[in-house]
Amino acid sequence: MWDWSYAASILPRLLSALQATFIATAWGFALACTLGLVLAVLSRSRFVLVRLTVDGISEFIRRTPLLVQIFFLFYSIPLLTGISVPALTTGIIGLGLHYSTYMSQVYRSGIEGIDNGQWEAAKALNFTPVRTWSAIILPQAIPPILPIMGNYLIVMFKETPLLAAITVVELLTTAKNINARDWRPFEPYTIVGVLFLVISLIVAFLVGWLENRMKQRYTR
Amino acid sequence: MVSKWLEWLPLMWEGLLITLQVTFLSAIVALIIAGAAGLCRISRLKWLRGLSYTYMLLFRGISLLVLLFWVYFVLPFLGIELSKMAAAVLAIGLNYGAFGAEIVRSSILAVPKGQWEAAQALNFTSAQRMIRVVFPQALIRMLPPMNNLMIELLKATSLIYFITLTDLTYQAMILRSLYLPQTAQIFGLLLILYFIIASVISLLARLLERKLTAGRM
Structure with a gap:
């Protein structure tokens, strides 16, 4: 059944497809972290209208499938605006946008964990809002939530095969192409499954290590 | 404009039924597996704990779409032929069951020690203790995270589009090919439909939570 020499022959092609998967994960994660922070700060705005809008949009994005959002971006944006965006970029934007709403919740939990006295101290020292956030709040809010952010990195990595739907040539698309050529689904799909598993487990292990370090640091 | 939307309704309705069916069936499979694996995870038997740990590790680490492809395309190659529906329900159920098991496990462990000890002091067997004392309290803790998990599961059913199961997403793609200039409206409608189902x-x-916590807190 399982043909080792065939598996070995397709492995290089699959491994090189990992590159697109990693690019999508890394940029998507960077976008989600940045946009998530913006959402988290905005949802603490003084203005009710801003808060309601941001929370409403986040809730809508979180309750609808990433796949449909990616389709929406990929097929509607060119029609509506006339700008055609490459598939990989569209995928990264979709991934980043979707997970920024999750990431904003993570930031929020970090920000809410900060003692009120810190805000008051910043106010007493006459810090501007920008300086309050950048010098007082975020340096304390972010380290404890790093492990949770790491978990979302794994989640996003596992969602990248969705980009196959919009013609991005990543790991799963490559396996599909190999299967279409050779009519042997067993080896390519199994290798892809194992690759995803192994990489997520490695990252999960690193995140666990990070979590322990953070615990030691903050319980001293 | 409105007449167009009316033309879309029959196909969307068919898709909606498939999406709801897959969501419902895979939710049941996921919840049963989550309960079983979550309980096994805290069992006194070492091999049972190990088995459940391995299951959770494997199925949380793999990507759902890859799992779906594996179940649908590779299993027939190995002689196990599944219908599209069965493959979808199995893959989604196994994947979300693994996430749900963690919720079950942590909720059970979060029940205060005093409750366990009280049940023991009253000479309950360990099955009685779990069924009558611990689990009902853990169930209340499970509801909010399970709610989130079920919404994630609903969203994940859109992936069955890849194995050409005619769900909402699939029907929307067909509509798109028929009404190309209205692409944005079709996907907009699709997003709104998913949002409504998730909200329901x-x-x-929440209603279930209110019912279960009535008179408790």
């Missing part, structure tokens, strides 16, 4: 799930979970 969330509402039901």
Whole structure:
């Protein structure tokens, strides 16, 4: 059944497809972290209208499938605006946008964990809002939530095969192409499954290590 | 404009039924597996704990779409032929069951020690203790995270589009090919439909939570 020499022959092609998967994960994660922070700060705005809008949009994005959002971006944006965006970029934007709403919740939990006295101290020292956030709040809010952010990195990595739907040539698309050529689904799909598993487990292990370090640091 | 939307309704309705069916069936499979694996995870038997740990590790680490492809395309190659529906329900159920098991496990462990000890002091067997004392309290803790998990599961059903199961997403793609200039409206409608279903799930979970916590807190 399982043909080792065939598996070995397709492995290089699959491994090189990992590159697109990693690019999508890394940029998507960077976008989600940045946009998530913006959402988290905005949802603490003084203005009710801003808060309601941001929370409403986040809730809508979180309750609808990433796949449909990616389709929406990929097929509607060119029609509506006339700008055609490459598939990989569209995928990264979709991934980043979707997970920024999750990431904003993570930031929020970090920000809410900060003692009120810190805000008051910043106010007493006459810090501007920008300086309050950048010098007082975020340096304390972010380290404890790093492990949770790491978990979302794994989640996003596992969602990248969705980009196959919009013609991005990543790991799963490559396996599909190999299967279409050779009519042997067993080896390519199994290798892809194992690759995803192994990489997520490695990252999960690193995140666990990070979590322990953070615990030691903050319980001293 | 409105007449166009009316033309879309029959196909969307068919898709909606498939999406709801897959969501419902895979939710049941996921919840049963989550309960079983979550309980096994805290069992006294070492091999049972190990088995459940391995299951959770494997199925949380793999990507759902890859799992779906594996179940649908590779299993027939190995002689196990599944219908599209069965493959979808199995893959989604196994994947979300693994996430749900963690919720079950942590909720059970979060029940205060005093409750366990009280049940023991009253000479309950360990099955009685779990069924009558611990689990009902853990169930209340499980509801909010399970609510989120079910919404994630609903969203994940859109992936069955890849194995050409005619769900909402699939029907929308067909409509798109028929009404190309209205692409944005079709996908907009699709997003709104998913949002409504997710909101209904969330509402039901809240009602259930209120019912279960009545008179307790």
